[in-house]
Amino acid sequence: MKTLLDHHKFNVVIQRLSHQLLENHPDFANSAIIGIQPRGTLLSDRIVANLNKLLKTKICYGKLDITFYRDDFNSGGQIHIPNKTEIEFSLEDKKVILIDDVLFTGRTVRSAMDALVDFGRPQKVELLTLIDRRYRRELPIQADYVGLVIDSMISQKVKVYWNEKDEKDEVVLIDN
Amino acid sequence: MSLSTKHLLGIKNLTAKDIQLIFETADNFKEVLRRPIKKVPTLRDTTIVNLFFENSTRTRISFELAEKRLGADTINFAASSSSVSKGETLIDTANNILSMKVDMVVMRHSASGAPHFLANHIDAAIINAGDGTNEHPTQALLDGFSIREKLGSLQGKKVAIIGDIMHSRVALSNIYCLKKMGAEVLVAGPPTLIPKHIDALGVHVTYNLQEALAWCDVANVLRIQLERQHMPLFSSLREYSLYYGVTKKHLDALQKEITIMHPGPINRGVELSSDAADGRHSIILQQVENGVAIRMAVLYLLAGKGEDRI
Structure with a gap:
């Protein structure tokens, strides 16, 4: 097991990502943040909290569950139990920032993009991720904002721990 | 899971x-x-x-x-x-x-x-x-879901199922569903339309409509299924509606607010009057x-x- 981000660095990286968003979305007037359920929303909660401190305007913020859009529904195994989707505004013509904790094969993001367009046609969709496991993509998808790029083997696991759920902020790489 | x-x-x-x-x-x-x-x-x-x-x-x-x-x-x-x-x-x-x-x-x-x-x-x-x-089964599930939506949960809630219990698959599925989810169930209707030994399912029985309405938090009113009745089980629809038809008058006379449900199709004026079916107590369209x-x-x-x- 190897620690990729310890508590201190973890929060510095999230601060940096929040500021990078402000560079491209100075006032968030026509932008919206969408966290992907279940683990991406822990990151998006933090980022939105940061942005709320830095900005005076209210940010359009929603949570998206992609269970019904997965491409492996009938490939056997356990059925996926959905999480809550909360998007109380139209995404029509908005600049949407999708947020997930780990970018791996890209399949989750593909499903999320399919789901997004059911809420309106966004002007633009960007992707923010805390960890980018590069060279492991199965679809042509890249992130616009990345916390940390790592090289890993397919057999390894990246685990992101959140204070809210796991009582610590930490990212580790686990060998199987 | x-x-x-x-x-x-x-x-x-x-x-x-x-x-x-x-x-x-x-x-x-x-x-x-x-x-x-x-x-x-x-x-x-x-x-x-x-x-x-x-x-x-x-x-x-x-x-x-x-x-x-x-x-x-x-x-x-x-x-x-x-x-x-x-x-x-x-x-x-x-x-x-x-x-x-x-x-x-x-x-x-x-x-x-x-x-x-x-x-x-x-x-x-x-x-x-x-x-x-x-x-x-899906009718009972949507009935249970609608009660849960309206009252927060099924646990400990009192549900009266009123009408033609004998011929109703909705009644049987509802009894199973409600009991499994911790609700109390009472069936009400004329003796000829309530099966013998139904209390074996753990439900209360009454032949008196007013008593049922005063007891319950939710009244699920069932349709009289004439198409399944092969012999006369009550004298006339008019008599049935007089004794067992739920009206706004009944609801207004209660000391509390109860919820009215019906699985449809409604025989208006028989088991349920129009003012009760369309009034503020009714969640019939939410059920659908x-x-x-x-x-x-x-x-x-x-x-x-x-x-x-x-």
């Missing part, structure tokens, strides 16, 4: 956990139904046949809508316009349809146990959409709306079990 069963034949063989899972999944589908685009692609490679050997408006439309909202391909079959009228057996009809590669069958039949029979003989997930006087979400949840949870079904 998944359902403990491969078919939905009745509430009788579901666990409380199964029902809870169906409710929670339906919550998510209810949100889908409020989106600008009310459709998800989950079952896009699933084909579902709706086998209706008995008339239906609400249930058939509701199932068909649920299937389409999930992206499934659907085939509709009505017995009246099919080879059944030429004498084909149930198994032959089903097998012929299945050889066209159908994954799920939604079936309504006038014979109790028909879906159980089919489940033993063909290789597809069977969903019972009402079998004779036995069960109507919730029906689509509940059926989406059932289809979703059963469709994923295709791999290990025998």
Whole structure:
């Protein structure tokens, strides 16, 4: 097991990502943040909290569950139990920032993009991720904002721990 | 987590956990139904046949809508316009349809146990959409879901089922569902329309409408099923409505606010007066709306079990 981000660095990286968003979305007037359920929303909660401190305007913020859009529904195994989707505004013509904790094969993001367009046609969709496991993509998808790029083997696991759920902020790489 | 069963034949063989899972999944589908685009692609490679050997408006439309909202391909079959009228057996009809590669069958039949029979003989997930006087599981699930939505939970709630209990599959499924989820159930109606020994299911019985209404938090009023009554069980509809018809007057006379439900179709002025059916106590139209979400949840949870079904 190897620690990729310890508590201190973890929060510095999230601060940096929040500021990078402000560079491209100075006032968030026509932008919206969408966290992907279940683990991406822990990151998006933090980022939105940061942005709320830095900005005076209210940010359009929603949570998206992609269970019904997965491409492996009938490939056997356990059925996926959905999480809550909360998007109380139209995404029509908005600049949407999708947020997930780990970018791996890209399949989750593909499903999320399919789901997004059911809420309106966004002007633009960007992707923010805390960890980018590069060279492991199965679809042509890249992130616009990345916390940390790592090289890993397919057999390894990246685990992101959140204070809210796991009582610590930490990212580790686990060998199987 | 998944359902403990491969078919939905009745509430009788579901666990409380199964029902809870169906409710929670339906919550998510209810949100889908409020989106600008009310459709998800989950079952896009699933084909579902709706086998209706008995008339239906609400249930058939509701199932068909649920299937389409999930992206499934659907085939509709009505017995009246099919080879059944030429004498084909149930198994032959089903097998012929299945050889066209159908994954799920939604079936309504006038014979109790028909879906159980089919489940033993063909290789597809069977969903019972009402079998004779036995069960109507999705109706009970949507009724339970609607009560949960209105009152927060089913635990400890008092539900009166009023009317033709004898011929009602809705009543039996509701009793199973409500009891499993911790609600108290009372059945009310004329003695001729209440089966003997129904108290063995753990329900209270009364023949007095006012008593039932004063006791309950929710009154589920059932239709008088004249088509299933082969001998006169009460003198006249007028007499029935006089003694057992729920009216706004009854509701106004109560010391508390109760909720009125009806599985439809309503015989207005018989078991339920128009001012009660359309008044502020009624959640009849919410029941219909919730029906689509509940059926989406059932289809979703059963469709994923295709791999290990025998």
